[in-house]
Amino acid sequence: MGSSNGAKGSEDLVIRVTGLRTQFGSHVVHEKLDFFVRRGEVMGLVGGSGTGKSVLLKCIIGLMRPAAGRIEILGRSIEGPGDSDLRVLQQRWGMLFQDGALFSSLTVAQNIEVPLAEHTDLSPRLRREVSDLKVNLVGLPLEAAHKYPSELSGGMRKRAGLARALALDPEILFLDEPTAGLDPIGANQFDELIGDLQKALGFTVVMVTHDLDSLYAICDRVSVLVDKRVKVGTVTELERESDPWIQDYFLGPRGRAAAVAKQRAGQQTQLGTGER
Numbered sequence: 001m002g003s004s005n006g007a008k009g010s011e012d013l014v015i016r017v018t019g020l021r022t023q024f025g026s027h028v029v030h031e032k033l034d035f036f037v038r039r040g041e042v043m044g045l046v047g048g049s050g051t052g053k054s055v056l057l058k059c060i061i062g063l064m065r066p067a068a069g070r071i072e073i074l075g076r077s078i079e080g081p082g083d084s085d086l087r088v089l090q091q092r093w094g095m096l097f098q099d100g101a102l103f104s105s106l107t108v109a110q111n112i113e114v115p116l117a118e119h120t121d122l123s124p125r126l127r128r129e130v131s132d133l134k135v136n137l138v139g140l141p142l143e144a145a146h147k148y149p150s151e152l153s154g155g156m157r158k159r160a161g162l163a164r165a166l167a168l169d170p171e172i173l174f175l176d177e178p179t180a181g182l183d184p185i186g187a188n189q190f191d192e193l194i195g196d197l198q199k200a201l202g203f204t205v206v207m208v209t210h211d212l213d214s215l216y217a218i219c220d221r222v223s224v225l226v227d228k229r230v231k232v233g234t235v236t237e238l239e240r241e242s243d244p245w246i247q248d249y250f251l252g253p254r255g256r257a258a259a260v261a262k263q264r265a266g267q268q269t270q271l272g273t274g275e276r
C-alpha cells in the first residue's frame, strides 16, 4: 500500500490529539500524548496489553472525557460524552468492534439499516437498497442479508459489522482488532477487503490490532503505545526504534514471519504483473 508514510500533506489531519492525559484514580494511562492521523491513511495502533489503545480510541470517538488535552476530529473539537457536536460527527465515522457488535435480534440488513434510520430521512425501500449495496460491497452473499448474526460464521459476522460501519459512507473507519478470532486465511482475506475498500473509497482507517500480518499488509503508518505516549512511523522506521517492546514486537519471530509473508506477497504481485 501507498507511499512510505501515506501522507497526502501533513496539514490535512483528520485526527489531532495533543497533550492527552487520561487516568483512572491515580493510575495514569496517557500523559502528554500527541497523535495525528492524516486524511486517507491507514494507521495501525498497537501496544502491550493495558497500554491504553482502547482508552485512546474511546477518547477520540467521544465515549470518554480525558483528564487533560485536546482532541480534534474532522476539524471539530471533541469534549467527550454529552458533546452536542458528537451526534453530527458520529455520522462521519464508522466503527467496527471486535465481535461485530451486531444486534442479535435483528437481521444483517436490519442491522445495517439502524444508522440509516437514525441519521437519514431515507424511505424504508431506499434503506433496503443501500443495505443490499453494502452487503455486496463487503463480499457477503445477498442471502446473508436476511439472516440473524447467530446464523453466520465469525468471518461473515465481521463482514456484516463492516457493512454496518460503512452504512453512512464514513470519512474515517475505526477498527478494533478486526481480525481477532479469524483463522489466518480468513484474517488475510479481511485485511485484503479493508485495503481494497480503503483504496476504492479513500476513507481514513484507524485500526487497533495485535495482528502483525495486518500491520505489514495494509498499514501506511503504525502508532505504538509506549510509556504513556505514542511512537509513530512506518513499520520499517519502527524496526529501527531502540525501545525493547518495539524491538521484540517487530523483530521477534512473529514480526520476522510477517515481514517475510509481506515480501512474498509483493513478489507474487510483481510476478503476476509481469505475466500479463
Ligand SMILES: Nc1ncnc2c1ncn2[C@@H]1O[C@H](COP(=O)(O)OP(=O)(O)OP(=O)(O)O)[C@@H](O)[C@H]1O
Binding pocket: 024, 029, 047, 048, 049, 050, 051, 052, 053, 054, 055, 056
Ligand atoms: N473503566 C475503567 N476503569 C478503570 N480502569 C480502566 C478502565 N478502562 C480501562 N482501564 C485501565 O486503563 C488501562 C488501559 O486500558 P485499555 O483497555 O485501553 O488497554 P488496551 O491497550 O486496549 O489493552 P488490551 O490490548 O489488553 O485490550 C488498563 O490498565 C485498564 O485497566
